[in-house]
Amino acid sequence: MSMEQELREKAKELLSSGKVKVVIGYGEGSIPIKSTPIFVKTPEQADCLVLNPTCTNNLTVYLPQAVKSGPVAVVAKPCEVKNIVELVKENQIKREDVTVIAVSTPGILNDAALAEFDLLDVKKISWKADGVAVTTSQGDTVIPRDAAFQKKCLSCTAAQPAIADIKIGDWAERAPLQDKFADVEEYEKLSAEEKRAFWAGQFSKCIRCYACRQACPGCYCNECFVDKNGQIWASKDTGAESNWFFHMTRMMHTAGRCTGCGECERACPMGIPLSLMGKKMSLLVKELFGTQPGESMEDAPVFGCYQTNDPDPCPE
Amino acid sequence: MARVGVFICWCGSNIAKTVDVEKVAEAAAALPGVAYSTNYKYMCSEPGQNLVKQAIAEHKLSSIVVASCSPRLHEPTFRRCISEAGLNPFMLEMANIREHCSWVHDDNDAATKKAIDLVAMAVAKVAKNEPLSSQAIPITKKALVIGGGVSGIQTALDIADAGYKVTLVERTPSIGGRMAQYDKTFPTLDCAACILTPKMVDAASNPNIEILSYSEVENVSGFVGNFDVTIRKRARSVDMSKCTGCGACYEKCPKKVSSEFDCGLGQRKAIYVPFPQAVPNVPVIDREVCRWFAEGKCKVCEKICPTGAIDYSQEDEVITEQFGAIVAATGFDTWDPQEYGNLGYGKYPDVITSLQFERLFNASGPTDGKLLRPSDNQPPKNVVFISCIGSRDDEHGYPYCSKVCCMYNAKHALLLKEKVSDAQAYVFYMDIRANGKGYEEFVRRAMEKYGAVYLRGRVSRIIQEGDKLIVRGADTLAGKPVEIEADMVVLAAAMKPQPDAKEMARKLGISTDEYNWFSEAHPKLRPVEVLTAGVYLAGVCQYPKDIPDSVAQASGAASKVIGLFSKPNLESEPTVAEVNETTCAGCLLCKEICPFSAIEPKLLTDRAGNPVKTVASVNQGLCHGCGTCVAGCRSASVQLKGFKDDQLLAEVDALAFME
Numbered sequence: 001m002s003m004e005q006e007l008r009e010k011a012k013e014l015l016s017s018g019k020v021k022v023v024i025g026y027g028e029g030s031i032p033i034k035s036t037p038i039f040v041k042t043p044e045q046a047d048c049l050v051l052n053p054t055c056t057n058n059l060t061v062y063l064p065q066a067v068k069s070g071p072v073a074v075v076a077k078p079c080e081v082k083n084i085v086e087l088v089k090e091n092q093i094k095r096e097d098v099t100v101i102a103v104s105t106p107g108i109l110n111d112a113a114l115a116e117f118d119l120l121d122v123k124k125i126s127w128k129a130d131g132v133a134v135t136t137s138q139g140d141t142v143i144p145r146d147a148a149f150q151k152k153c154l155s156c157t158a159a160q161p162a163i164a165d166i167k168i169g170d171w172a173e174r175a176p177l178q179d180k181f182a183d184v185e186e187y188e189k190l191s192a193e194e195k196r197a198f199w200a201g202q203f204s205k206c207i208r209c210y211a212c213r214q215a216c217p218g219c220y221c222n223e224c225f226v227d228k229n230g231q232i233w234a235s236k237d238t239g240a241e242s243n244w245f246f247h248m249t250r251m252m253h254t255a256g257r258c259t260g261c262g263e264c265e266r267a268c269p270m271g272i273p274l275s276l277m278g279k280k281m282s283l284l285v286k287e288l289f290g291t292q293p294g295e296s297m298e299d300a301p302v303f304g305c306y307q308t309n310d311p312d313p314c315p316e
Numbered sequence: 317m318a319r320v321g322v323f324i325c326w327c328g329s330n331i332a333k334t335v336d337v338e339k340v341a342e343a344a345a346a347l348p349g350v351a352y353s354t355n356y357k358y359m360c361s362e363p364g365q366n367l368v369k370q371a372i373a374e375h376k377l378s379s380i381v382v383a384s385c386s387p388r389l390h391e392p393t394f395r396r397c398i399s400e401a402g403l404n405p406f407m408l409e410m411a412n413i414r415e416h417c418s419w420v421h422d423d424n425d426a427a428t429k430k431a432i433d434l435v436a437m438a439v440a441k442v443a444k445n446e447p448l449s450s451q452a453i454p455i456t457k458k459a460l461v462i463g464g465g466v467s468g469i470q471t472a473l474d475i476a477d478a479g480y481k482v483t484l485v486e487r488t489p490s491i492g493g494r495m496a497q498y499d500k501t502f503p504t505l506d507c508a509a510c511i512l513t514p515k516m517v518d519a520a521s522n523p524n525i526e527i528l529s530y531s532e533v534e535n536v537s538g539f540v541g542n543f544d545v546t547i548r549k550r551a552r553s554v555d556m557s558k559c560t561g562c563g564a565c566y567e568k569c570p571k572k573v574s575s576e577f578d579c580g581l582g583q584r585k586a587i588y589v590p591f592p593q594a595v596p597n598v599p600v601i602d603r604e605v606c607r608w609f610a611e612g613k614c615k616v617c618e619k620i621c622p623t624g625a626i627d628y629s630q631e632d633e634v635i636t637e638q639f640g641a642i643v644a645a646t647g648f649d650t651w652d653p654q655e656y657g658n659l660g661y662g663k664y665p666d667v668i669t670s671l672q673f674e675r676l677f678n679a680s681g682p683t684d685g686k687l688l689r690p691s692d693n694q695p696p697k698n699v700v701f702i703s704c705i706g707s708r709d710d711e712h713g714y715p716y717c718s719k720v721c722c723m724y725n726a727k728h729a730l731l732l733k734e735k736v737s738d739a740q741a742y743v744f745y746m747d748i749r750a751n752g753k754g755y756e757e758f759v760r761r762a763m764e765k766y767g768a769v770y771l772r773g774r775v776s777r778i779i780q781e782g783d784k785l786i787v788r789g790a791d792t793l794a795g796k797p798v799e800i801e802a803d804m805v806v807l808a809a810a811m812k813p814q815p816d817a818k819e820m821a822r823k824l825g826i827s828t829d830e831y832n833w834f835s836e837a838h839p840k841l842r843p844v845e846v847l848t849a850g851v852y853l854a855g856v857c858q859y860p861k862d863i864p865d866s867v868a869q870a871s872g873a874a875s876k877v878i879g880l881f882s883k884p885n886l887e888s889e890p891t892v893a894e895v896n897e898t899t900c901a902g903c904l905l906c907k908e909i910c911p912f913s914a915i916e917p918k919l920l921t922d923r924a925g926n927p928v929k930t931v932a933s934v935n936q937g938l939c940h941g942c943g944t945c946v947a948g949c950r951s952a953s954v955q956l957k958g959f960k961d962d963q964l965l966a967e968v969d970a971l972a973f974m975e
Contacts, residue, residue: 090903091917091930221951223899228952233961253950303948304908308822 003103004051006168007075010101011046014073020099021070024062026055033114033122037062051075051168053109053125053132053148058263060084061217064092073099073165077108079152081161082259082294083217088163089301090257092220095163104158104169107132107149111266117141146177152262152275155180162296180260184279199244205270206243208236212264212274213250218257225249247277255281256302259294288313318443319351321377322435323368325359325384327414332357334418336428340383343432349443351375360390368394369401378403379442383411383435404447406890406958411438433971440970444963448890453937455541457881460485460639462533462820465493466512466863467855467870468645469519474874476524480881483637484519485547486529490594491516493647497577497591499677499685501863502727503758509593509680516595530600534634536642536823539912539940540850541886543639551630553601554587558625561597563589565617565626573605575682579672581690582682587617587626592680601628641877644834645854645870646820651706651713651810659702659807660778665691666785667778667805670701670721673728677735687735689804692783695736696803700787701725702775703745706810713810714831719860721808722749726759728806729768741768742800744775744789752864771798778805811860824851825911833859844872852876891958892939893946900931900953906945907932914938915945 001009011023027038027048035054039062040046059074060083066072076084081102087093106127114122117134124135132148133140146154154177158170179185190198210226213219226234226246234249235242251258258278265275286292288311291299322344326332337355345353352375356364359382371377380403382394387410395405413431421427459475461468464486472482484491495501496516498508519525528549535546554565569585577590584590586606587599607614608628618626650671653661661667666689668676679685689696703721706713722745729741741762748770750756762768773790780786787800813832814820821828826846827835834857837845844852852873855866893906897920907915918933932954934945945954952961 090905092901092903220903221899221901223951223953225950225952233952233965301905301908304905308819 002051003105003169004049007051007101007103008046008049010166010168011040011049011073012043014099015040015046016043019071020073022066023049023073023075023101024059024066025049025075025101026051026057026059029054031120031122032124033119039066049075051103051105053105053107053127055105056108056150056266058083058215058217058261060087061215061263063087063098063217064220067093067097071097071099073101075101075103076161077103077105078156078158078161079259079261080217081164083261085162085294085297086257086259087217087220089297099165100161100163101166101168102161102164104167104171105153106170107145107153107156109148110150113143113148150262150266151178151183152180152260154178155182162294181279181283183276184283187276187280200240202272203243203247204240205272206238206247207270208238208243208246209269211267211269212247212272215263215267216254217261217263218254218259219250225253247272247274251277251281254278256285256289256291257293258282318349318379318445319375319377320347320349320379320381320439320442321368321371321375322347322350322353322381322383322439323359323364323371324353324355324413324431324435325364325382326355326357327384327418328357331384331414331418331431334421334424334427335413335431336424339428340413340431340435344381344383344435344439347436347439349379350439351377359384360393365393365397368397372398372401372403379407379409379445381409381411381435381438381442383413383431383438385414386410386412386416404449406448407442407445409438409442409445411435437967437970440966441963444960444966445958448957450890451888451936452885453541453888455881455883455886456543456638456640457481458483458637458639459641459643459877459881460533460543460545460637461643461645461854463493463645463647463855463857464488464491464527464529465645465647465855465866466495466515467647467857467866468493468643469512469515470867470870471643471645471854471874471877472519472525473515473522474871475877475881476519476522478874478878478881479524480878481524481526483526483528483547483639485531485533486527487532488590489530489552489588489598489600490590490596491519491527491529492591492593492595494671495863496593497579497671497678498674499679499681500727500731502723503752503754505727505731509678513593513595516593520595527596529596533820533823536825537913538638539938540848540880541640542938543642543850544636545639545642546634546636549633549635550600551603551632552598553603553606553626553628553630554599555625555627555630556596556598558623559598559621560623560625561589562622563599564620564622566599568616568620570614570616571605571607573602578675578682579669581668581672581675601626641850641852641880642824643852643854643870643873643877644820644824644826644857645873646814646817646857648811648856648860649814651812653705653807653809655712656705658777659705659775659805660780660785661807664778664780664785664805665689666696666803667807669705669807669809670724670728671809673806677728677731687732694803695739697736697738698740698742698800698802698804699729699732700775700785700800700802700805701728701741701743701808702805703743703808704810705807706812707808708746709810714812716831716860717749718808718811719749720811720862722747722759723752723755723862725806725808726750726762726768730758730762730766733766733768741766742787742802743768743770745770745772746774747772752862773798811856814857817857824848826851833857844869844876850880888937888939889941891941891956892936893934893941893943893954893956895932895934896953896955897931899951901951902930902932903950904930904932905948905950906954909944909948911942911944912938912940914940 014020023040026035029036121136131144262275324337324341341353341355399405411434458481461472461484472484475482531549538544566585569587571586572583575582575584587601603609675681707718750759771791773792775789777788785802791798817832854870854873914935920928
């Protein structure tokens with residue numbers, strides 16, 4: 001049975017038994033290069049669920065709202081299970097309200113991999129043993145893994161998730177194709193001035209659409225600091241300085257909570273490498289406190305606990 | 317719209333000599349919202365305060381800015397002043413133009429300009445201030461004293477005498493502390509036991525004092541008036557209600573180990589009381605060494621006990637109790653002279669520390685009070701005492717002076733002569749520090765009447781030759797090297813903080829200095845308080861002290877506790893956090909990080925009672941207004957009253973957009 005078939009069966013069981021009211025998963029998009037999030041409410045609709053290399057959105061972002069209408073099942077990749085862990089620990093959802101369908105896939109397609117293709121001519125995108133097959137009117141083209149997958153997938157080890165109710169796919173631990181923090185290492189070679197110039201260039205592109213924030217499962221505040229009217233901390237203009245302030249503040253707010261799902265960067269229409277900031281922060285947290293967000297239900301939040309052996313260095 | 321009054325103080329010449337106060341008052345008058353502005357020589361004086369009160373009435377002022385000294389000094393004064401004039405005391409802002417301005421600058425023009433900036437910021441903020449009011453918080457009128465040495469005992473006795481309950485927690489099996497180890501005390505040579513043990517018995521028999529020996533404080537939460545303290549009562553393995561203290565068990569116990577109380581010079585049993593006058597006089601079983609616990613056989617003590625008090629199955633008991641105040645009297649440790657390799661401590665048996673020397677002197681010590689050398693049990697003739705072992709030594713030990721060593725060296729030199737009439741004491745010293753009542757006279761007596769030879773200088777090396785210790789050093793006054801053939805060498809090891817002092821400080825939420833001594837609130841004016849309200853210090857845990865100083869501080873700490881308990885209630889600070897329930901996302905990070913456990917989740921419901929969402933809620937009685945939650949809140953949904961974002965931003969804007 002294919003992973004997709006297995007997912008549909010499980011979804012049907014969950015819905016017909018009444019264990020959940022809705023299964024959040026992926027359905028076919030308007031064209032085959034994209035899947036779209038769908039909310040499956042009946043066992044019949046479960047056949048709409050798909051699982052293929054284009055299933056990219058982090059569906060956990062919907063959970064805090066979705067659980068208000070009853071128990072929910074959600075399709076989550078290993079990186080996204082970590083978001084659920086964080087949401088439970090941060091009291092946004094109750095563990096018992098969420099059935100976690102953890103799916104270990106070979107990897108998710110990165111948009112750039114399709115650059116050479118006529119997107120409207122793409123008929124199907126599917127996993128093959130050595131990468132991703134793109135089917136067009138010309139036939140199948142196989143893109144090798146390191147070119148096909150998102151960076152986060154290349155460094156994924158498919159480590160056992162901290163929580164999972166149903167597991168689908170190959171959960172045998174795998175050797176990552178790339179180090180998770182490889183691009184941070186590359187970035188660290190820049191001097192302070194170069195780093196500043198780099199980000200000044202990046203942030204000058206930002207149009208403050210807040211897609212990064214909306215896509216982020218950690219950004220669930222009812223009112224973001226940047227939307228406040230009474231106490232105006234952050235200017236709403238799109239000058240590079242104001243954008244800088246917004247992004248740095250948002251990054252500080254996700255420090256120790258960012259699981260590296262990469263949704264902010266994927267959602268950004270201006271191509272700002274936001275997950276690089278997230279990873280840099282993640283690396284700092286890992287080096288200083290030895291923990292990584294979402295990897296255990298027991299770890300206290302990094303910014304919410306104090307241990308006598310906590311390091312106290314001055315970050316550069 | 318606020319009508320702000322601005323009052324610029326000269327502070328005599330403290331402010332006026334650097335800041336043009338007239339000009340500041342003029343500039344203030346032009347600021348938006350300012351209805352009245354003036355200056356006066358001493359605003360805190362009675363005429364100054366009257367000036368403020370009159371202006372409030374005459375100009376219908378709603379908010380007041382006093383530009384003078386630090387709010388630390390006179391904020392309470394002016395809060396009282398404006399509240400007497402009918403305003404809410406929190407409609408006041410202080411602009412600190414003394415410590416932050418006139419005292420630290422000498423350019424008059426620049427200082428005047430800065431003073432105007434500071435006043436403008438305060439005016440912008442006060443215009444957004446809101447009236448605040450405090451609440452009454454009940455006080456748990458029971459004190460916790462941590463440490464059962466002479467300081468802890470004295471504190472407990474004084475508090476109990478005032479009629480309040482005290483729990484005295486001591487981690488060893490008996491109260492008494494260091495003083496119980498001493499033989500005689502300087503400068504009057506009272507026997508330590510004769511003056512300490514009656515106090516120990518008083519503490520034990522006082523109905524207001526509960527002694528928890530063999531117990532440790534595990535956790536402290538809460539705040540002044542209402543601390544929640546978790547105490548671990550370690551398993552004694554002896555039922556305290558059945559034991560009569562007959563001592564049969566430790567007579568018969570077959571297992572001997574080195575005695576901590578005798579500093580390793582004597583032995584104790586696996587079941588033991590540390591010393592004969594122990595309070596409570598109930599033994600404990602040291603489970604680490606007891607044969608029954610180690611090997612599963614023996615049970616001699618159980619067989620011999622006439623009252624069946626031995627209970628091998630006892631377990632640690634963890635209790636949580638409420639206290640209104642806590643006194644830390646946790647004492648000290650001594651520095652290990654092995655750090656000085658050249659003195660042979662730990663290598664030559666007759667090189668000992670002063671504390672070991674006390675035990676050799678003590679009638680209940682390992683030699684029953686006979687002064688005998690550890691190596692051959694013979695009385696020593698020539699004894700060398702060396703001061704400042706680890707004290708006043710930046711390189712190997714501590715830079716500070718341990719304060720008591722000069723005095724006990726003199727005491728030891730004097731007592732040596734009394735015990736062994738043909739003995740000779742040599743004292744190597746750096747300086748003689750004998751500043752206390754009768755102290756200098758005492759040292760003189762040791763030198764002049766008892767013939768102790770004082771040599772100003774350091775010892776470079778001690779080597780064993782036969783049964784003699786060759787002490788080589790310098791006599792810097794004579795300007796020549798000296799060599800003494802000694803039978804025994806006594807090292808005055810430095811006092812150092814308890815090894816777990818830092819951990820204890822963390823539990824109590826108090827700070828420590830660079831060496832880990834507990835930090836007082838003010839080195840001169842608040843020596844027994846710490847910056848955490850409701851916690852006080854007694855004895856050496858703060859800094860090296862002798863017995864008179866420790867006891868004096870203990871009584872000082874007790875009087876602070878009694879003062880606190882004599883009030884019917886505590887008044888809460890109104891500057892506490894409040895939650896905006898509309899924007900709060902309920903992540904409860906604030907609850908995690910609140911040091912006072914003042915934040916709880918709260919379920920919001922609609923009118924039909926259906927749950928809507930969970931938000932954070934601040935217990936105003938527990939909140940200290942530290943602002944940690946405010947900083948932690950990502951959506952700025954927690955605000956600190958009196959320091960709200962819009963108030964602080966107004967202040968910043970006033971500075972940023974200043975012309």
